Amino acid sequence: MKTKLNGLILAGGKSTRMGTDKGEIAYHGKPHREYLYELLEKFCDDVYLSIRSEQHQNLPDNLKTITDKDQYRGPLNGMISAHQEFPKVAWLVVATDLPLIDKNSIRQLINKRNPEKIATAYATHQSGLPEPMFAIWESKAFPKAIEYLESGTNTCPRKFLINSDIQLIFPSSDDILINANNKQEYELALKKLQKVES
Numbered sequence: 001m002k003t004k005l006n007g008l009i010l011a012g013g014k015s016t017r018m019g020t021d022k023g024e025i026a027y028h029g030k031p032h033r034e035y036l037y038e039l040l041e042k043f044c045d046d047v048y049l050s051i052r053s054e055q056h057q058n059l060p061d062n063l064k065t066i067t068d069k070d071q072y073r074g075p076l077n078g079m080i081s082a083h084q085e086f087p088k089v090a091w092l093v094v095a096t097d098l099p100l101i102d103k104n105s106i107r108q109l110i111n112k113r114n115p116e117k118i119a120t121a122y123a124t125h126q127s128g129l130p131e132p133m134f135a136i137w138e139s140k141a142f143p144k145a146i147e148y149l150e151s152g153t154n155t156c157p158r159k160f161l162i163n164s165d166i167q168l169i170f171p172s173s174d175d176i177l178i179n180a181n182n183k184q185e186y187e188l189a190l191k192k193l194q195k196v197e198s
Contacts, residue, residue, distance in 0.1 A: 003088060003089055003090050003115070003138070003139060004045045004088070004089040004090070005043075005044050005045055005089065005090050005091075005092055005110070005113075005136065006044055006045055006046045006047065006048065006082075006086060006089045006090070006091055006092070007037075007040030007041070007043070007044035007046070007047035007048070007091070007092045007094070008047075008048055008049075008050055008066070008078070008079065008082050008091045008092065008093050008094070009033050009036045009037055009040065009047070009048070009049050009050065009094050009095075009096060010050050010075055010078050010079070010093060010094070010095045010096065010133060011033045011049050011050060011051050011096045025099075025180075025186070027099040027189065027190070027193060032096050032099060033049055033063075033096050034060070034063070036094050036096065036101065037049060037063055039101070039102075039103060039106060040092065040094065040106065042103065042106075043092070043106050043107070043110055044092055045089070046064065047064065048064045048065060048066045048082060049063050049064070049065045049066070050065075050066050050068060050078035050079070050081065050082055051065050051066075051067060051068065052067070052068055053067050053068070066078075066081055066082045066085050067081070068081050069081040069084065072146075072149045072155065073149075073155045074155035074156070074157065075095070075132070075133065075157055076145055076149060076155065076157050076160070079091060079093060079137060079142070079145070079157075080142055080145060080146060080149075083139065083142040087139060087142075088139055089139060090113075090115070090136055090137060090138045090139055091136070091137045092106070092109065092110070092135075092136050093132070093133060093134070093135055093136075093137055094133065094134055095133035095134070095179065097133075097179040097180050097181050098133065098134055098176075098177065098178070098179050098180075099178070099180055099189040099193065100175050100176050100177075100178055100189065100192060100193065101134065101176060102176070104172070105122075105134075105171055105172075105176045108169065108171070108172075109122065109134070109135070109136060109169065110136070112167065112169045113136050113167070114167035115138055117138070117165050117166050117167045118137070118138050118140055118141035118144060118164050118165055118166060119132075119135050119136060119137045119138060119141050119161055119164065119166045119167070120135060120136045120166065120167040120169060121134070121135035121136075121161055121166055121167070121168060121169070122134050122135065122168075122169055122170070122171055122176070122177055123168045123169070123170060124170075124171075124174040124177050125170055125174055126174055128168070129158060129162065130158060130161040130162060130166060130168060131158075131177050132157035132158050132160070132161050133157075133179070134176075134177065135161070141164070144160075144164065145157075145160055148160045175192050178192060
């Protein structure tokens with residue numbers, strides 16, 4: 001039985017390597033967090049932006065938000081904050097530094113979702129490692145993720161998924177999973193997007 005599926009755009013990072021808020025970069029003619037929000041609205045029951053408290057003032061009023069509770073370090077913090085607000089739903093999680101995500105890749109992720117596992121995650125053909133920032137996290141994943149964080153060994157969501165019972169899926173092209181965390185990666189993403197659009 002599949003539970004309700006909400007969308008969560010992780011937009012609360014400080015973007016220190018990029019030097020500007022990654023959620024505000026307009027890869028598709030509008031801030032990327034808004035582009036992703038509108039994409040996920042087509043597939044999810046509800047959609048939320050995961051943000052830091054000081055980001056509220058820069059957002060359009062129509063975007064629903066969940067403010068990071070700052071209980072943990074790293075990107076799991078935003079996901080766990082969302083889980084605590086809505087503990088019974090699954091979350092389709094997308095990070096704002098993934099500029100090549102499109103409707104087809106979201107549709108494939110949902111179609112291949114395995115609710116028996118704790119998560120369904122994309123992996124590149126090259127690495128075979130889960131991408132936690134473009135994945136469906138089932139509600140049962142989060143108590144385990146909290147245990148993992150509280151054990152103090154690591155805060156890396158990828159390591160958590162590697163050591164968990166998950167469903168791995170592969171994109172039609174590894175480019176879907178390119179993430180842009182600095183100016184060089186941003187330029188590469190723009191080149192890839194131009195090829196897709198031409």
